[in-house]
Amino acid sequence: MLFKLKFHFICGLFIGMLFACSKAKPKTTYLEGNVFGTTFHISYLSDDSLNCEKQVDSLFHLLNKSLSTYHATSDISRINSNDTDVVVDAFFLEVYEKSKRIFKESKGVFDPTVGILVNAWGFGPEKAVERLDSTKVEELLRYVNFDKVIVQDGKVKKEHPNMYFDFNAIAKGYGVDIVARYLESKSVNNYLVEIGGELKARGKNESGNFWRIGIEKPNFDGTRGIQKVLSLENKALATSGNYRKFRVDPRTGEKFVHTIDTKTGFTARRDLLSVTVIADTDCADVDGYATTFMAMGYEKTLEFLEEHPELKVFLIAANQKGGLLEYASEGL
DSSP: OHHHHHHHHHHHHHHHHHHHHHSOOOEEEEEEEEETTEEEEEEEEETTOOOOHHHHHHHHHHHHHHHOTTSTTSHHHHHHTTOTTOOOOHHHHHHHHHHHHHHHHTTTSSOTTBHHHHHHTTOSSSOOOTTOOHHHHHHHHTTOOGGGEEEETTEEEESSTTOBOOOHHHHHHHHHHHHHHHHHHTTOOSEEEEETTEEEEESBOTTSSBEEEEEEOOOTTSOOOEEEEEEESSOEEEEEESSSSEEEOTTTOOEEESOBOTTTSSBOOOSEEEEEEEESSOHHHHHHHHHHHHHHOHHHHHHHHHTOTTOEEEEEEEOTTSOEEEEEOTTO
């Protein structure tokens, strides 16, 4: 009897050891490609080799179908073309509500109805306006005001048919959120999702460390370098800068940056070169704030942050002597 008990104990111990050894260590899956006119990179840890590639592609397709101004048959393009039969989906409605909040907080600095001017300056899907002058800009400004649109019974109502939605300042971050939510629905608790520089990190990487992110230097000569490295612990991050995305007038050689001042209608000429925003909130939110701060400039951004301590920032600005000025929130 004693022999049988020992035998059973040893067998049970051996089987337990086999089970412990067979439990695979979580491995990192990498996905990358092109979406929204930029690139994406997704890293996540999974015990069972979860393959999300098809599901992620499907989510990107649905987001484009809802929010892309570069797809003629998308909901937003149909709304911009004054198709009154469009019933917006949950994607559009959430981005609309987030944009409305940031519009109010920024006193109109962030305004998705700036799309008509984005096109006019040559940064959108529509043809740019040639010889754009102050008279034409003033005329187009009449159609920029997020307070003049509403969503009623699932349909967008615009005060004027020329009003044009452009959610590109928040859509990449929102795409990050949608992928992150999908991963979490599959019990993935360690991931890094990045689309065009906007990203969300949760948990740790395969080495057991928090995800580390490099903030790019604002180099105007086309070279790339790292200004600062940050460690992200369950945060969303978005960066906006004018040092790469600009248009040059072929007639005059004048450089126009892609950030539009919603108050003047002209491209914003601010001292900020790069803005990185970090928070515990959704990536769509920090994406919208990053664009807002680029339009505000250095001093007004610092004033805004006094009322929003939940936002952490890393700012790179040009000083009066032609050098660089850095500002980092406490803890960064």
